[in-house]
Amino acid sequence: MPIKSKKNKKRFSKNKHIILILAIVLLIIFLTILFENGLIKNPLDKLVKKTQEINAKDLCSIIAGNIIHTVSDEGECKLQCRAECETRDLEFQKSNFQLIENDCNSCICYCK
Structure with missing residues (x-):
């Protein structure tokens, strides 16, 4: 069983964070496009x-x-x-x- 070095763990952890942030940003962009095109009703409209x-x-x-x-x-x-x-x-x-x-x-x- 290979032993992972601390460098590889840090790099893997950084990559996970970057991928997570990118996924959240893409989700926000996707939802914004859906709201703007009227495909999904914006739940905040009723409050505004x-x-x-x-x-x-x-x-x-x-x-x-x-x-x-x-x-x-x-x-x-x-x-x-x-x-x-x-x-x-x-x-x-x-x-x-x-x-x-x-x-x-x-x-x-x-x-x-």
Whole structure:
């Protein structure tokens, strides 16, 4: 069984470190290319994006003395908000519905 000298061990250890560093650098470059080309979604995008506030319009009208709403409750507000966020390629976060007497209701969407 051959005895390895200390020089060979040091050289082998240095080579391992260099190969490891090169592999990490290549991996970072590869992932960056994938993120930039949109092949993989960047997980940091969600942290960086600001929440957008969108006002979903309640198209109300008076018919036979009654106000008819397109957004009459929290459920309809949430559905409309999901649709608004999707059309803008954003992710739905939450909705805020406010019932207003004798006027159009308020529905505010939060998308990210």
